[in-house]
């Protein structure tokens with residue numbers, strides 16, 4: 165019998181996950197299909213019940229449901245529990261188990277560019293929901309130092325404090341981060357600053373960026389944010405958010421099928437859909 169997968173969110177029409185996963189099902193000759201499901205906040209509990217009784221094999225969860233879905237699931241993986249957000253659900257014999265592949269997807273994507281991350285001094289910009297997944301996964305991957313700069317410094321303090329993995333980390337204001345920039349090997353941008361339509365915005369000034377630094381931005385619309393353009397002009401290596409999107413999807417696909425898929429192909433599928441070249 166054909167297996168059903170999907171993604172729930174609001175809005176959902178522009179999700180690139182159906183295209184990416186359906187292409188993989190075809191590639192690996194799996195009799196399965198992945199649907200976008202438009203689920204409004206007030207219908208979340210009913211939708212989860214429906215997906216469960218219909219026997220959907222697994223699904224992704226996107227904005228605004230990643231946190232609210234937790235009490236509606238049967239089990240939560242420890243990392244997802246610590247992060248407090250689920251982006252992937254697997255149906256195991258009628259039990260819905262929640263995972264978070266965003267943070268680990270980011271770490272997998274990062275290690276394609278940066279080797280020995282455990283020796284690196286990293287600066288994370290932002291302390292919101294997206295930052296939380298990345299911070300916990302980077303901490304659990306053993307990053308040497310992982311400071312957090314945020315407009316609201318108290319939120320950076322809370323993020324560091326709540327991390328269940330041991331890591332050396334300080335909180336900073338955005339201004340202090342600009343001044344201390346030369347200390348960091350990697351800068352990881354997790355806020356919405358620079359995202360379309362406000363593409364001319366910059367979270368911090370890169371004047372003091374270390375020579376040979378690596379700068380990554382989790383935004384992929386635009387594919388190259390102003391931060392990445394300026395980092396490139398300063399001869400930094402850069403990475404946009406497309407890789408993280410691809411790898412969170414690859415890890416979800418692996419949880420559902422046991423196959424770690426061809427990420428290069430996934431990237432090309434999404435690139436074609438976006439109609440542009442990536443860095």
Ligand code: ATR
Pocket residue numbers: 289290291292293294295314315316317319354355356357
């Ligand atoms: P997400 O789930 O996408 O991470 P979020 O949880 O609302 O969204 O977090 C947004 C992040 O972007 C926060 O770090 C926020 O800073 P504050 O904690 O100070 O609010 C940051 N952010 C958003 N807009 C910003 C702006 N104009 N200037 C500086 N930081 C901004």
